[in-house]
Amino acid sequence: MNITLIQGDGIGKEISDSVMKIIAATGLDINWEVVNAGITTFESTGELIPDNVYKSLEKNKVALKAPITTPIGKGFRSVNVHLRKKYDLYANIRPIKNIGTVPAIHQNMDIVLFRENTEGLYAGIEERINDDERISIKKVTRKNSERIIKAAFDYAVKNNRKKVAVVTKANIMKETDGLFLDVAREVAKNYKSIEVQEVLVDNMAMQLVMNPSQFDVIVTGNLYGDILSDLMAGLIGGLGLASSVNMGEDMAIFEAVHGSAPDIAGKNIANPTAILKAACMMLEHIGKNKEASRITKALDKVLSDKNNYTVDLGGNNKTDEFTDKIIDLL
Numbered sequence: 001m002n003i004t005l006i007q008g009d010g011i012g013k014e015i016s017d018s019v020m021k022i023i024a025a026t027g028l029d030i031n032w033e034v035v036n037a038g039i040t041t042f043e044s045t046g047e048l049i050p051d052n053v054y055k056s057l058e059k060n061k062v063a064l065k066a067p068i069t070t071p072i073g074k075g076f077r078s079v080n081v082h083l084r085k086k087y088d089l090y091a092n093i094r095p096i097k098n099i100g101t102v103p104a105i106h107q108n109m110d111i112v113l114f115r116e117n118t119e120g121l122y123a124g125i126e127e128r129i130n131d132d133e134r135i136s137i138k139k140v141t142r143k144n145s146e147r148i149i150k151a152a153f154d155y156a157v158k159n160n161r162k163k164v165a166v167v168t169k170a171n172i173m174k175e176t177d178g179l180f181l182d183v184a185r186e187v188a189k190n191y192k193s194i195e196v197q198e199v200l201v202d203n204m205a206m207q208l209v210m211n212p213s214q215f216d217v218i219v220t221g222n223l224y225g226d227i228l229s230d231l232m233a234g235l236i237g238g239l240g241l242a243s244s245v246n247m248g249e250d251m252a253i254f255e256a257v258h259g260s261a262p263d264i265a266g267k268n269i270a271n272p273t274a275i276l277k278a279a280c281m282m283l284e285h286i287g288k289n290k291e292a293s294r295i296t297k298a299l300d301k302v303l304s305d306k307n308n309y310t311v312d313l314g315g316n317n318k319t320d321e322f323t324d325k326i327i328d329l330l
């Protein structure tokens with residue numbers, strides 16, 4: 001099985017090396033096509049996304065991607081956003097679930113967030129009117145709203161989930177978020193077994209902090225989804241634990257929710273859990289459920305002993321020590 005691996009920037013190589021070793025320890029023979037994109041690649045080749053990345057993605061259709069640095073406020077647009085748009089990876093799916101005994105603000109969280117991944121304020125339609133005035137246009141379409149909302153409801157039915165929360169700010173953005181909400185109401189008519197919760201995004205932020213167990217599946221727009229999923233990652237113990245997939249009709253790119261963590265790059269202290277969980281989602285996607293389940297169990301067991309925690313979780317394990325502990329269990 002060929003899978004594209006984009007090693008990315010910052011801690012990307014450290015955490016993706018860890019994943020490759022752990023998957024190899026299950027006995028699964030994956031032919032990783034290791035390619036690179038991002039700022040490190042740009043500095044050495046003059047290209048942010050070299051041709052071999054596109055070729056590999058288009059051939060294999062499944063990829064694991066380590067985080068990529070994006071300059072803030074200036075410079076090139078995000079490689080991540082570019083790939084999502086180019087390959088129409090419209091569904092960003094982010095499961096948030098406690099792991100082991102990792103200290104968390106909330107225990108027993110089990111929510112899956114569906115974030116529209118191709119439009120909204122991430123469409124990048126921005127304009128400089130003059131030095132002191134800038135605008136950013138939020139684009140919402142029926143087609144793109146419908147497919148992400150359907151994906152969330154289909155997931156709920158398939159996974160025996162009871163509720164879907166539709167999160168908007170439709171009271172203020174009556175056109176854009178209003179359309180998203182209208183479409184959700186229409187789609188929901190076809191899913192009679194699912195309870196629909198309509199929640200405004202500001203209230204949602206508060207409700208998630210106060211009482212997250214009232215939610216099951218969440219579907220929302222691009223920016224809200226980005227922010228709420230980081231917030232939820234914080235509730236289960238931090239960004240080092242949350243994984244995601246960018247899913248289109250015929251391609252899927254799996255990744256951690258966190259960024260390239262330049263502050264800890266090269267120190268062998270990054271926590272590989274988030275990208276490892278993304279790799280487990282990837283294994284399930286390619287039908288390797290048994291291996292995904294073995295890794296998930298081993299990870300849960302390792303993270304049930306605080307002596308195994310990495311630095312971000314308050315422990316002192318190095319990336320490679322943590323990796324070896326999972327491999328020992330496998």
Ligand code: NAD
Nearest residue numbers: 067068069070080240257258259260261263264270271312
């Ligand atoms: P970040 O997620 O990289 O880091 C935030 C904090 O969390 C840092 O203190 C970091 O050390 C810590 N952290 C993150 N991942 C960790 C891990 N696996 N183990 C231990 N600690 C971890 O967010 P940022 O600093 O805002 O962004 C850095 C860069 O990453 C930016 O250029 C940003 O654009 C990019 N980014 C990329 C992606 C992606 O590729 N999908 C996602 C988010 C941010």
